[in-house]
Amino acid sequence: LAVKGSPARLSKEILKDSLNIKNRIYDNDKHIKAAVNWLLAAQRANNDCGVAALYSLYNGWHASYSETTGYIIPTMFNYYHKTKDANIKKSAISMAEWELKKQMPNGAFPGAETGKNEFPIVFNTGQVIFGIARAFHETKDVKYKKSAIRAADWLVKAQNKDGFWDKFDYLNQTHVYNTRTAWALLKAYDATKKDAYLKAAAKNIDWALTQQLNNGWFMKSAFHEKQEPLLHTIAYTIQGILEVGRYLKNQKYINSAKKAADVLLELQRKYGSLAGSFDENWKSSVSWSCLTGDSQMSIIWLRLYQSTKNKEYIAAAKKINSYVKSAQDIKSENKGINGGIKGTYPIYGWYAPFCYVNWAAKFFIDALMLEEDLRIGDKLS
Numbered sequence: 001l002a003v004k005g006s007p008a009r010l011s012k013e014i015l016k017d018s019l020n021i022k023n024r025i026y027d028n029d030k031h032i033k034a035a036v037n038w039l040l041a042a043q044r045a046n047n048d049c050g051v052a053a054l055y056s057l058y059n060g061w062h063a064s065y066s067e068t069t070g071y072i073i074p075t076m077f078n079y080y081h082k083t084k085d086a087n088i089k090k091s092a093i094s095m096a097e098w099e100l101k102k103q104m105p106n107g108a109f110p111g112a113e114t115g116k117n118e119f120p121i122v123f124n125t126g127q128v129i130f131g132i133a134r135a136f137h138e139t140k141d142v143k144y145k146k147s148a149i150r151a152a153d154w155l156v157k158a159q160n161k162d163g164f165w166d167k168f169d170y171l172n173q174t175h176v177y178n179t180r181t182a183w184a185l186l187k188a189y190d191a192t193k194k195d196a197y198l199k200a201a202a203k204n205i206d207w208a209l210t211q212q213l214n215n216g217w218f219m220k221s222a223f224h225e226k227q228e229p230l231l232h233t234i235a236y237t238i239q240g241i242l243e244v245g246r247y248l249k250n251q252k253y254i255n256s257a258k259k260a261a262d263v264l265l266e267l268q269r270k271y272g273s274l275a276g277s278f279d280e281n282w283k284s285s286v287s288w289s290c291l292t293g294d295s296q297m298s299i300i301w302l303r304l305y306q307s308t309k310n311k312e313y314i315a316a317a318k319k320i321n322s323y324v325k326s327a328q329d330i331k332s333e334n335k336g337i338n339g340g341i342k343g344t345y346p347i348y349g350w351y352a353p354f355c356y357v358n359w360a361a362k363f364f365i366d367a368l369m370l371e372e373d374l375r376i377g378d379k380l381s
Contacts, residue, residue, distance in 0.1 A: 043095065046061065052065070265301070342356055
């Protein structure tokens with residue numbers, strides 16, 4: 001599928017980014033299709049129907065990754081409904097089938113990237129629920145519903161009485177970005193109408209709001225305590241709160257998400273990007289941009305535009321989408337690069353350096369498809 005990383009390829013990408021040589025921008029559909037094709041290549045990479053976590057310029061494709069394959073599934077189903085391409089639906093279902101094989105006896109999903117030393121992780125389990133709940137919605141096959149119930153029951157059992165998860169999570173630390181796990185519980189609730197899932201989701205968001213500073217920033221939003229939080233995990237936090245707020249029609253939650261999103265609106269840079277990480281004063285120690293986080297913020301701003309019709313949101317989202325499109329190479333002969341999205345721009349930033357990651361492609365597709373949906377909707381209204 002792709003030539004493994006080589007010094008020549010590595011040097012070329014480093015030079016291209018250091019000189020800020022961008023790629024030609026096309027219409028959204030062309031960029032979406034290229035990113036979907038990259039995900040399909042990532043799915044074929046390991047012959048197990050999961051999606052390879054990333055393509056590294058050093059050593060090629062990595063193992064399939066349960067967490068992100070989980071939330072890629074809804075993206076593929078959404079693309080199938082736009083294109084009516086049966087192969088896309090088949091791809092999404094095969095991802096869901098792979099996830100069923102990855103589920104652990106206790107109902108959780110593993111956090112390890114490979115089949116060795118697998119251990120249950122709260123966040124990863126939540127993200128897989130997005131996929132298996134959607135597979136149930138699309139196919140009505142009860143095995144997916146049963147899997148979602150087992151996963152959601154494990155999450156409820158693992159939740160602290162105060163609403164957060166303080167065990168079975170990445171690096172054994174408490175993370176406010178599990179608001180996205182709370183949102184996943186609502187997907188399980190949709191499939192089951194089990195009140196425990198609804199209550200657990202709201203309980204987590206209530207706790208998350210206690211972690212928000214007056215300036216909108218969230219404590220415990222980094223992977224580990226000494227790290228300046230990535231835009232990626234900050235955006236996870238905001239989106240989880242926003243979507244739970246929208247679902248429950250809870251204005252307090254929505255206002256919390258909006259407060260943080262509005263700060264980032266002011267911090268958007270001239271050419272559309274945001275800094276890759278932010279401290280508690282919304283200052284950044286890095287000049288590179290986290291492309292995953294950029295696309296996530298586009299989605300958040302577009303969702304806020306849907307609610308408020310404030311055109312600042314849609315303008316900012318379009319600007320950031322154009323920026324990420326310019327970082328996507330859809331002409332490369334290397335299928336590990338063509339259509340993929342880098343961890344950072346330039347590619348040598350400290351987050352997933354020299355890699356094209358599947359979660360960046362997922363959020364990029366989601367952002368562009370939502371922009372297209374709103375463009376068509378606004379035209380019709």
